[in-house]
Amino acid sequence: MIVCGIDIGSVATKTVILKDRDIISKSLALTKASPKLAAEEALSKALRQINLSEKDISYIVSTGYGRRIIEFGDRTVTEITCCGRGATQIGSPLGKIQTIIDLGGQDSKVISLDEEGGILDFVMNDKCSAGTGRFLEVMASVLEERIGDLGEIALRSNNPVRINSTCTVFSESEVISLIAQGRNKEDIISGICASIAERIAGMITQVGKKESIFFCGGGARNRGIHRFLEDKLGVELYVPQEPEFVIALGASLIAIESLKKI
């Protein structure tokens, strides 16, 4: 039984293909202007790696903000449900997962799980993109750094600046003026990571703070944010090996379960 989960995010589209319960292929494509093309590209890439074609797949679950755009899916499920499913499957060395932080491109979310790994509650950031990957992207381009390097740079600072604005556009001008004031780049980047961590910590308070936290989404690769979050929350966070694939994995697992129900 071969199934597939596709997570069409605002920045990247991820695909996971399962055979029985094992991952046999996965791929990532940038979403860019067309979520539809990205989904097709990601899927055919994943299929090519294992020499299969679309007709070999018995069930496809699509998720993410573009979940309804594709035509070849069998079922759509929200990224929140998929994220919960994916995380419980991966598990955590810190014990049974109680809370998940997902830092994605266009939104960030905090999910609280019950004993059985079911979703108990969740919050997502509001309309505005502060506290998301998009925010990091804007800041990286202002500071002329690669987004993937921001975390490491942040860790080098001993004196993070304080970013006061809560909206991306205002923060951008705030950062520009900090650069103009000659503030150290490391300190600014560190301040940016701290401000994202602060927002996420606020969301955690809303669902109720728990001990065992799982941190995923592309943003979980940012070690600066990771460290600030741990400092703020006073607990260790677990980041899985490929944090951006958690939701797609969850979708593929739901595909298996849906198939069983038929």
Add this chain to the structure above:
Amino acid sequence: MKEILERRYTLTPFKKEIKGLKDAFRRASLRNLDSMRKRGFRPKNISYYEEVILGEKRYEELKGFSGRIIGYFCTFIPQELIYAARAIPIRLCSGFYDTVLVCEEILAKDICPLVKSSFGFKISASSYFELCDAVILPTPCDPKKKLIEILSDYLPVWVLKIPQDKTSSSKEIWLEEIKSLKERIEDFTKTKLTRQRLEETIKLIHKRQTLFRQLYEIRRANPYLMGGRDFLLVIQTSFYDDIERWIDKTEELCKQLSKEKTHFKTDEKIKILVTGSPIIWPNFKLLNIIEDLGAEIVCDDLCSGTQSLYNLVEPDEPTTDVMLGAIADGYLLSSVCPCFIENNDRIDRVLNLIEEFRVGGVIYHSLRLCQLYEIESHRLRLILKEKKIPMLTIHTDYSQEDTEQIKTRVEAFLEMLKR
């Protein structure tokens, strides 16, 4: 002298002719109706309410009315007094996005959308607002208070000061407010509000309220007979329609519904309670999302919805004093508006509704910049958490741009409830 002082800072009202506003309202309304029709079963004479809510016919009808038309806001204004003066009350709290934009041309953006939308209607000289000879405004929150001041440049505005709580001393002050409102209405309409007129209009409105309750009971027995949006549609048309016609039509509706059978298997759909900031036509965005995703809004505690049916004015004897006392109590005590310092009444009501309608989850509508509801959501959230009733809070405004984001949240919430 008094006149001069009073007029000192009166400004020339800002007006803006805006073409296409009426069409935009129609489009927004039709968009809702399209989505509501997708539900499948709807009562036969619902088309009557659809026409009223579109407003075009009713507007022409009111334009031809020779008496006074008095606009009002919120749920605190005794319509008995207005009808008794042979005037027509029209509720002006608005849910139209396009007039928010009109308002933002002169007022700051950081004001609650309901007030912006309503004021936008006034300055764009369209709709019912233009037909009003005077407006009655209560003072529940800051935006409404300042709306009083701004509107005073345009037309006579009468203020009804809302007490901060429901204690007996507050009730006395409130009764005085109601009495002075009665005098103002009498002066303005040059009509004496006789004992007999009052008695008649109390009965008239009582009849309407009884129908609200009847509908509520029908839905309680079988929540799937009528969609949540259709229920709100019926209630909200009563803000504008001719009251006697509305009563006739709604009697017919109740009769029809009580003969109907279930159209969905019991517990087939997830039952949702909607609470929070007012949801007023055509701002049915959140409701459309919920019901389009297959859940059923079985009840609400909105001031633009079910709150209307808790107010039953039932005087012990038909003397003017007793009747005014009953009116005052009816409108104050039944309200669960968050403007009161302590609002356990609202929490009680929500918990009751959850039980009576066997609600699966609560969706809290928090209008951006509506601080009262935003603050109250915290307490309710904690209480529901304790009772293990899931609640989702949606922060939004009247624009459509966040529709997809809200959809994802609601869909995830429903997936969570389905387990």
